[in-house]
Amino acid sequence: MVRDLQIGNQNKVVIQTMAMQKTENIDAVIEEINTYATHGAELVRLAILDEKDAEAIKVLKARTTVLLVADIHFDYRLALKAIENGIDKIRINPGNIGKKAYVKLVVDACKEKNIPIRIGVNAGSLEKDFLALHGKTAKAMVLSAQRHVDILESLDFKDIVISLKASEPQLAIDAYRLAAETFPYPLHIGITEAGPLRQGTIKSVAGMAPLIEAGIGDTIRVSLSASPVEELKVAKTLLSSFDLYEMPKLISCPTCGRLSYDMMPIVKKVEAYIEEHKINLTVAVMGCAVNGPGEARDADIGIAGGKKEGLIFVKGKIKRKVPQADLYDVFIEELNKLKK
Ligand code: SF4
Numbered sequence: 431m432v433r434d435l436q437i438g439n440q441n442k443v444v445i446q447t448m449a450m451q452k453t454e455n456i457d458a459v460i461e462e463i464n465t466y467a468t469h470g471a472e473l474v475r476l477a478i479l480d481e482k483d484a485e486a487i488k489v490l491k492a493r494t495t496v497l498l499v500a501d502i503h504f505d506y507r508l509a510l511k512a513i514e515n516g517i518d519k520i521r522i523n524p525g526n527i528g529k530k531a532y533v534k535l536v537v538d539a540c541k542e543k544n545i546p547i548r549i550g551v552n553a554g555s556l557e558k559d560f561l562a563l564h565g566k567t568a569k570a571m572v573l574s575a576q577r578h579v580d581i582l583e584s585l586d587f588k589d590i591v592i593s594l595k596a597s598e599p600q601l602a603i604d605a606y607r608l609a610a611e612t613f614p615y616p617l618h619i620g621i622t623e624a625g626p627l628r629q630g631t632i633k634s635v636a637g638m639a640p641l642i643e644a645g646i647g648d649t650i651r652v653s654l655s656a657s658p659v660e661e662l663k664v665a666k667t668l669l670s671s672f673d674l675y676e677m678p679k680l681i682s683c684p685t686c687g688r689l690s691y692d693m694m695p696i697v698k699k700v701e702a703y704i705e706e707h708k709i710n711l712t713v714a715v716m717g718c719a720v721n722g723p724g725e726a727r728d729a730d731i732g733i734a735g736g737k738k739e740g741l742i743f744v745k746g747k748i749k750r751k752v753p754q755a756d757l758y759d760v761f762i763e764e765l766n767k768l769k770k
Contacts, residue, residue: 432497432519432546435472437591438616438648443674445665446473446499446618446651447658453483453490460493462658467496469662470675473649475499475521484511491516499548506532513539519591521548524581525557525574537585546589548618549578553596553605568604571596572612579613590615591649595622599637606641616648623653630654631664642672678704681714681726689717691735691754699758700733709769723748731768733761744768 431437437444447466451458453476463474478484478500490498499519500512506527509520513536520540524533524547540547551574553566564570571594582590592615594605602621609617621637624630634652641647650669652661669675682697697715704713714732716722719741722734727746734741740757742750742764752760 431544432473432499435497437546437618441674443642443647443669444472444649445470445662445669445675446475446649447471447661447665448475448477448501448651450658453478454480454486456486456489456493459486459490463490463494463496463498466658466662467494469659470666471496471658471662473497473499473519475501475651478502478508478512480508481511484508484515487512487515487517504528506536509536510539513543513545517545519546519548521550523549523551523578525578530581533581534585537582537587540589541587544589546591547582547587548591548593549575549582550593550595550618551575551578551605552622553594553598553601554622566601568594568601568608571601571605572608575609576612579615588615591618592616593618593620595620595653596637597621597623597633599633602637603640606646607644610644610646617646618649618651619647620651620653625655627654627656627660630656634664635668638668639671642668642674676710678709679712680704681712681716681729681732683716683722683725685717688720689735690719690737691717691740691757693717693735696733696758700761703762704765707769709765711765711768713765731761731765733757 449459449462466474474496497518500517502508502522504526509522527533551571556570556574560570560573575592594609596602619638619641621634624633650665652664654661666675666677670677680701700715711730714726714729716726716734719734719736723743723746726732731744739751739753741748742761
């Protein structure tokens with residue numbers, strides 16, 4: 431549990447992202463956090479690099495109810511400060527903290543405040559001994575995670591989430607599959623440094639879809655060299671493809687020689703409308719009346735273009751014939767009658 435947010439052991443994958451601004455820039459970070467929350471982030475991670483960032487957590491927590499995760503490398507004092515200032519979860523690798531006494535201080539503080547720890551293994555920064563023995567492999571990644579887990583368990587701490595991120599989708603798939611067999615803890619899945627919007631989206635989906643389909647993954651972060659809002663859209667659409675997230679769905683045909691009206695502008699307008707108004711229906715925009723309503727039979731409502739007029743169909747049945755010029759407006763009117 432991150433406060434009252436459950437991770438794992440349920441038919442839901444918690445969506446998270448990470449703020450881009452330095453955490454001490456409180457106003458900018460608050461704006462980011464709130465924007466991401468309205469776009470579906472249930473957890474927002476913050477990089478905690480120094481004392482100022484750790485101090486900022488106190489102010490941030492006073493100004494938002496969004497759950498926050500402190501991402502800390504090495505420095506146990508920053509972890510202690512983040513916990514003291516009200517952080518909801520921390521990401522730190524106990525094996526990188528140094529002396530066990532320091533790890534114990536962090537673990538004790540987490541225990542006292544019920545703060546979970548995410549262990550984050552990254553294929554790009556594996557320990558030398560595992561690399562030498564096993565190379566950059568799923569086995570090396572899981573052994574690395576095991577080393578961190580062992581330290582926490584030796585301190586009787588089990589409030590753990592594990593991630594094993596790689597930039598190569600196949601390596602991530604193998605690592606998470608092995609981790610799911612190895613650990614009893616929830617897994618945070620992601621393809622790290624996946625790249626810019628198009629490539630990063632495709633790599634993220636290539637790596638995470640097989641995992642999600644297999645029931646692996648309890649929380650997700652899509653990592654793109656793009657706005658976190660785009661990351662959240664990709665995460666939501668991916669989960670929605672497996673019925674793990676409820677959001678508007680737009681079915682539209684690729685068009686072909688049967689297309690008999692100007693469809694693409696209508697696709698864009700309908701997509702924007704259902705997203706903005708959070709209409710959790712399956713909506714179709716199809717090119718022709720010959721195949722459209724049949725091909726989009728499962729849609730709650732749809733448009734199929736015809737010559738000089740368009741058809742509006744509901745659950746595969748034609749409901750209205752509308753002149754092309756009025757098609758969009760009448761469609762929105764009919765859509766709103768169905769709105770959940
Ligand atoms: S719905 Fe009509 S226009 Fe669109 S791809 Fe199918 S046949 Fe072609």
